[in-house]
Amino acid sequence: MRGFLAFRQPLREVDARSMRSDRPSPLWLSEADVAALIDLREAIDVLERALHAEARGAAQNMVKTHVAWDGSTLHAIGATFPHAGFAGTKTWAHTQGGAAPLLILFDSHDGSVKAILEAFRLGQLRTGGISGVATRWLARPTADELALIGSGKQALMQAAAVAAVRPLRRVRVFSPTPAHRTECVARLRAEFDFAVDAADSVGEAVRDAPIITLVTRAKTAFLTPDMVARGGHINAVGAITPERAEFIPDLLARCSRVVADSVPAVRTLSRELMQYYGTGPRDWSDVVSLSTLVAQQQTRRVDADLTLFKAMGMGISDLALGIETYERAVRRNVGRRIGSES
Numbered sequence: 001m002r003g004f005l006a007f008r009q010p011l012r013e014v015d016a017r018s019m020r021s022d023r024p025s026p027l028w029l030s031e032a033d034v035a036a037l038i039d040l041r042e043a044i045d046v047l048e049r050a051l052h053a054e055a056r057g058a059a060q061n062m063v064k065t066h067v068a069w070d071g072s073t074l075h076a077i078g079a080t081f082p083h084a085g086f087a088g089t090k091t092w093a094h095t096q097g098g099a100a101p102l103l104i105l106f107d108s109h110d111g112s113v114k115a116i117l118e119a120f121r122l123g124q125l126r127t128g129g130i131s132g133v134a135t136r137w138l139a140r141p142t143a144d145e146l147a148l149i150g151s152g153k154q155a156l157m158q159a160a161a162v163a164a165v166r167p168l169r170r171v172r173v174f175s176p177t178p179a180h181r182t183e184c185v186a187r188l189r190a191e192f193d194f195a196v197d198a199a200d201s202v203g204e205a206v207r208d209a210p211i212i213t214l215v216t217r218a219k220t221a222f223l224t225p226d227m228v229a230r231g232g233h234i235n236a237v238g239a240i241t242p243e244r245a246e247f248i249p250d251l252l253a254r255c256s257r258v259v260a261d262s263v264p265a266v267r268t269l270s271r272e273l274m275q276y277y278g279t280g281p282r283d284w285s286d287v288v289s290l291s292t293l294v295a296q297q298q299t300r301r302v303d304a305d306l307t308l309f310k311a312m313g314m315g316i317s318d319l320a321l322g323i324e325t326y327e328r329a330v331r332r333n334v335g336r337r338i339g340s341e342s
Contacts, residue, residue: 023112024337025337025338025339026113026114026115026116026337026338027114027115027116027326027329027330027335027336027337027338028115028116028117028335028336028337028338029115029116029117029118029325029326029329029334029335030118030335030336031118031120031121033118033325033329033334033335034117034118034119034121034122034325035121036334037325037328037329037332037334038125038321038324038325038328040125040128040129040132040157040160040161040164041164042324043125043126043128043129043321044129044132044133044136044161044164044165046129046320046321046324047126047129047130047132047133047317047320047321048133048136048294049320050316050317050319050320051133051290051291051294051295051316052291052294052295053081053316053320054289054291054316055291055292055294055295055296056295058081058082058083058084059079059080059081059316059319059320060079060080060316061077061078061079061262061264061314061315061316062076062077062078062079062080062089062315063264063265064076064077064262064265064269064312064313064314064315065077066241066269068241068243071096072093072094072095072096073093073094073241074091074092074093074094075090075091075092075093075094075313076089076090076091077089077090077091077313077314077315077318078090078315078319079314079315079316079318079319079320080108080319081108081319081320081323082108084108084323085107085108085109086105086106086107086108086114086319086323087105087106087107087108087319088103088104088105088106088315088318088319088322088323089103089104089315090102090103090104090119090123090315090318090319090322092119092123099120100118100120101118101119101120101122101123102116102117102118102119103116103117103119103122103318103319103322104116104117105117105319105322105323105326114326115322115326115329115335116338117322117325117326119318119322122318122321122322122325123313123318124153124154124157125157125321126313126317126318126321127154127157127158127237127311127313128154128157128158128160128161129161129317129321130237130261130290130311130317131158131161131162131213131235131237131309131311132161132162132164132165133165133290133294134235134259134290134309134311135161135162135165135166135211135233135235135309136165136166137290137293137294137298137299137300138233138257138259138293138299138300138307138309139162139165139166139210139211139233139300139307140210140231140233140300141166142167142210143166143210143211143233144166144167144168144169144170144210145168145169145170145171145172145208145209145210145211146159146162146163146166146168146170146171146172146209146211146212146213147171147172147174147199147205147206147209147211147212147213148171148172148173148174148184148205148213148215149174149175149202149205149206149212149213149214149215149216149222149223149246150175150213150214150215150216150238151173151175151177151180151181151183151184152175152180152215152216152217154215154237154238155173155184155215156184156187156188156191158213158215158235158237159171159188159192159213160191160192162211162213162235163192163194166211168192168194169194169195170194170195170196170197171188171192171194171195171196171197172196172197172198172199172204172205172206172209173185173188173196173197173198173199173205174198174199174200174201174202174204174205175216181198182198185197185198202222202223202227203227206223206227206228206229207227207229208229209229209232210229210231210232210233211232211233211234211235212228212232212233212234212235213234213235213237214234214235214236214237214238214239214246214247215235215237215238216238216239216246217238217239217244218238218239218244218245218246219243219244219245220245221245221246221247221248221249221272222246222247223246223247223248223251224247224248224251225248225250225251225253225254228251228254228306230305230306231304231305231306232306232307233300233306233307233308233309234247234251234306234307234308234309235309235311236272236308236309236310236311237309237310237311239270239271239272240269240270240311240312240313241269242269242270242271242274243271244271245271245272246272247272247308248272249272249273249275249276250276251306251308252272252273252276252277252282252308253276253282254305254306255305255306255307255308256301256303256304256305256306256307257288257293257298257300257301257304257307257308258273258286258287258288258307258308258310259287259288259289259290259293259307259308259309259310260273260287260288260289260290260309260310260311260312261289261290261309261310261311261312261313261314261317262289262312262313262314263284263287263288263289265312265313265314266287266310266312267284269312270310270312272310273287273310290309
């Protein structure tokens with residue numbers, strides 16, 4: 001019994017310290033709050049600054065993890081910006097019925113919770129924004145057409161991100177469900193001034209396209225090397241778990257540069273890259289992190305055949321946007337303190 005009582009006392013002391021009254025209660029930011037506080041162009045710039053921080057060692061990713069069941073997946077990612085005073089994790093369950101991701105911001109010095117953000121909109125900004133950063137550095141400066149493969153919840157933001165960094169005049173959309181394709185085309189036409197056309201096949205959509213974005217949940221690869229014209233750039237952002245794939249791995253043989261948001265993540269979670277670099281003539285040293293590309297200002301070579309950006313989602317991106325959103329919310333008195341009636 002003495003040992004048990006001796007164990008209980010430190011717990012009481014820890015609890016007292018963790019509930020100090022001089023700390024503000026955590027801030028809750030809703031999807032509407034996030035949407036009002038930061039837009040896509042701002043997100044792209046925030047993400048690029050975060051990549052510079054990663055390159056100089058001021059930010060670090062937590063290894064991404066997931067578990068699958070009955071066609072659903074539970075994900076967890078995270079990161080630290082210790083000098084800025086933040087650590088954070090994002091988690092979500094992707095199910096047939098939907099998803100409700102949450103980002104938790106911790107104080108990196110004392111471990112207290114600073115904020116909880118509803119993170120669906122934030123995730124769209126992160127996924128679209130990181131494609132925007134990659135496109136800014138890897139696509140030809142004059143690229144003005146986008147082939148968008150996929151018409152789900154991320155599609156509109158992906159098109160907007162490319163449009164934010166390249167002078168788009170036309171977008172071609174394909175997805176295997178005609179009704180979804182038609183709806184996506186209508187939404188793009190309502191939002192943007194560039195021309196938007198529906199394509200009847202992947203091949204028709206990507207023909208001669210200088211930028212291709214793949215944002216699907218496909219389990220069978222559909223983009224083949226012969227479909228893609230020389231000089232193109234590909235954003236492959238949909239297949240983030242090993243049971244999914246969007247392009248034939250042999251496509252990588254044509255790429256003068258293969259870039260990933262997180263190289264450790266693609267080595268364990270990207271089926272396309274694991275199949276190619278695990279068995280092909282090239283090895284993992286050919287895969288460059290986006291932070292290295294940005295920090296070293298490695299722009300596209302004039303003679304490049306293809307470039308490819310593989311996005312898995314990483315904690316640094318989510319946390320960077322979460323910190324920026326939280327700090328704006330505090331300055332503007334936006335959001336609700338948890339436990340407060342106001």
